[in-house]
Amino acid sequence: MGLKALVLSFAPAMPDLPGFVAKEADAADALADAYRGDFVLLLLGSADEPYLSWRVEAQKILLENGYEAHVMETYASGPKGELLAQKWERLLGAERPTHFFIVVPKADPLRGPHVEFGYLMREYGIKELLDRVRFFLETGTDESKALAGYEAELIGLVGLDWFKDPTQLARRMARRVDNILYGLKR
Numbered sequence: 703m704g705l706k707a708l709v710l711s712f713a714p715a716m717p718d719l720p721g722f723v724a725k726e727a728d729a730a731d732a733l734a735d736a737y738r739g740d741f742v743l744l745l746l747g748s749a750d751e752p753y754l755s756w757r758v759e760a761q762k763i764l765l766e767n768g769y770e771a772h773v774m775e776t777y778a779s780g781p782k783g784e785l786l787a788q789k790w791e792r793l794l795g796a797e798r799p800t801h802f803f804i805v806v807p808k809a810d811p812l813r814g815p816h817v818e819f820g821y822l823m824r825e826y827g828i829k830e831l832l833d834r835v836r837f838f839l840e841t842g843t844d845e846s847k848a849l850a851g852y853e854a855e856l857i858g859l860v861g862l863d864w865f866k867d868p869t870q871l872a873r874r875m876a877r878r879v880d881n882i883l884y885g886l887k888r
Contacts, residue, residue: 744799744802745875748807759872806840808841823852839864840866863875
């Protein structure tokens with residue numbers, strides 16, 4: 703949703719925005735559209751089903767709406783015998799993700815994301831990750847059980863979003879990128 707549409711959603715009785723507001727909104731939308739392609743999202747989480755399918759569905763929706771998004775498990779395989787750490791380094795080197803969205807389901811919270819987040823910490827360091835990581839927790843997830851201690855400590859710094867299904871997950875991810883594009887931190 704562009705800025706103009708967002709403003710109009712709060713003021714449905716106004717058929718048109720005042721001229722100066724419409725111009726500013728159009729300019730902000732054009733700028734966001736121009737930079738949206740610079741964002742490369744890596745969607746991380748459990749490889750078990752149905753959780754992998756949630757991320758694949760979110761990726762599909764994001765791609766259809768002009769976002770570049772990758773899922774580790776569906777990323778092209780490398781040479782035979784490639785280790786997970788090698789695939790990880792190849793993906794990071796080739797795609798150069800700008801943001802990492804970590805999906806945590808309530809039924810299987812402690813699998814996958816911790817290992818991947820550990821890779822990110824090793825690769826980038828905590829200071830670099832603060833503006834690049836976001837946790838997405840399934841509605842009903844107990845944060846204290848779902849997140850490792852070091853992850854829970856970071857929630858106040860990196861933030862989190864809640865989702866109930868893959869469609870809402872994709873919308874929340876797109877909103878996160880758009881908030882960054884429009885200069886809104888959280």
